Amino acid sequence: MNLMNTEWIELENMIIGRQYSETWKKNYSGILRNLKAEYPTGDIWLKTPIEEKEHIIIYRNINDSRYILSWAIERGLMQNPEYRKAIIDYYNKFYNAVGGICKELAKYYEFVTEEEAKALKKLRNNSQIVHFLSSFYKLCVTFGKKLKDITDKDVLESCVDWSLNSVVTSRNIIQKARFALGYTTKKLIVNKKNKDKFERMATEYPHFETPIRDYHKYMKAGGYSKATIDKKHATLLHFLIFLNEQSDTIQLSNFQRKEFWAYYNWLDLQYVPSYTYAHIIEARLFIEWGLNEYPDFPKTIDYPEGLSSKIIRTLVAEEENSEGRAFPIEGLAQRIIEECYAYVPETEREALCRDFWLIVGSCPVRFSFVHNLEVDCLKPMLNSDSFLGLTSTYRDKAGNVNAQFPLFDDIGIEAIKRLQKRFHEKGLKAITNPNNKLMYDHLFLENNVNGLLPTTAFRVFLKDRILPRVKEIEEYKINNNGAVFEIGAHGFRHFIATVVQAKTRNIKATQFVLGHHDEKMSMRYLRSKISRNTLLYSIIDGYEKQEVSGKFYLKIIEMWNDESIEDSRLFDVFMSDMDLTTFLKHYGRKRDMGWCMSEENCETYYRCWGCNFFVLRREEIEEAIELLATLFREHRNLVQNSKDYTDNNPIAASSIKTQALIQKRLTDLRLSQEMIWEMVRLKLLGKDIKEALSNGDFSLASKE
Incomplete structure (x- = not known):
């Protein structure tokens, strides 16, 4: 190779040209003639600005x-940064893909050997x-180097972007591959240009460069995590954008009450209350940090x-009315x-992703909890050898250490x-978790080179492989003007919480399976429309199982589905204690033989038996039998002591109707007519x- 010579190479002198046929040589001779006609020398081609290279050179x-x-x-032009940029810019502008050509060249020049490819x-x-x-072929062509000669510094160069495929490669993936091949001692590599976002912010806002840099140092010295620092940089950037836009009327040096309100109004036009609140607080902290210092x-x-106070009220209202995720x-x-x-699954990675979601669908845990699981995570629940749960030795988001969550489905257990x-079969070894910095055997370890499977892999698998198969999602979009919603692990937490609440009717049980310290947080998980409907079905389940007589459950449905009731006491009662007795005590009036749920008082006592606002439970059977026996005795006395008794007599007709209604209510509770009147006989x-x-079908509760 005639290194760093920018002259065009004649076909007969080109090393790779020797392997091509005469037809190829003729065609590329035509290409070379056209190149020389447009750009007499290679140096002219290299130095011609990309915007002036209006087209590619074509021949036949x-x-x-x-x-x-x-060429x-x-x-050796690819080893010169200036020439390399000119060539890559040319391909970025005029070519969609040159992967095949780069593969051919990388193999011919032995940039990538057969052993390395395998x-x-x-x-x-x-x-x-x-x-x-x-x-990897494009990476080697980018630098004109063999793969083994690529350096850590090369991988950080911006020109590497040209060789990356956004779906399957990144700088760190390339670095892990080089580590696996023994070409580097660093498994991960950090692009400082991408890392230091505050550097770009300091450059963009030179007037505040010193405090921006000092604030970054302050956060690092304070032990803030990288994620927290990134969030604070993002909020600070919005504050600086605001100051820049409002520079004619607002200055940081006199930022006081009026200016805070102006910043709130600016944010409120663009963001939800939670986002606005976070930005206001961060702006205040930044100003307090720099008081009298700059x-x-x-x-x-x-x-x-x-x-x-205003933002918090708005935020609380947003949370109360939100269905969360x-x-x-x-x-x-x-x-x-x-x-x-x-x-x-088509690949091992897909198999890992599939099992991830099967576990999420079986256990009410957060995404990160499953992602960080250790291999030995399946344990019997406390006080139950037959009921399995997931446990972890690290602190989860709620601050739980050794947190254990029950598995409700054998599918999840099979996946684990x-x-x-x-x-164990692959002989994988413990690695240091990049999130919690603990070293242990990981359940979702892809391999010991690539490490923990990235979170994006799970989400992409769900989005691309699973959700397109669920026709209900597309139907929802059609019926809701293209509306979309988040589908992730938190949605399964909401679902499982609702199932547990409906089955147990106990908010403490729901709080336990969710790992919440606050009962109110668990109640928020049950405020979605789907959750409300599910819990409603649980409440009226007692009626369907003939545990409750009467049609008052229709009133419950009416109230439950009334969207105008934004902060319903009825809902709060159901969430705090699902027991029907507690519900009746909150919303009903005890009568001698049942419960009246009407908001208005009735003048006629016996109307209860045909009223939709009257509830009779199996616990009140004895009361009803006692009343029925009294009415029977009174009716018998009426018959025996009347000289001209007829059923059409108003008093007699009322008595017969009342007894029939009581009998109907009792048969709703799975009592036969024969059993009802046998009870009446025993009472008499x-x-x-x-x-x-x-x-022994059931027992009667004592009278309350």
């Missing part, structure tokens, strides 16, 4: 791509191998406390798990056992009516 439908890259490699294939043994390998900061701060489609959680279970078996004889229940 063949473009100049193979010649240009071969650049053989002249080793790389083992690192990504799936349908994405072609794209994966293509990135000439552009105010000397004192006069923060309007009324502003915080609950699924808005009834049965969606089950449908997603059905499709996951039926899906046949499958992952445990995989770990002064005996215990429970003697009629010799079959």
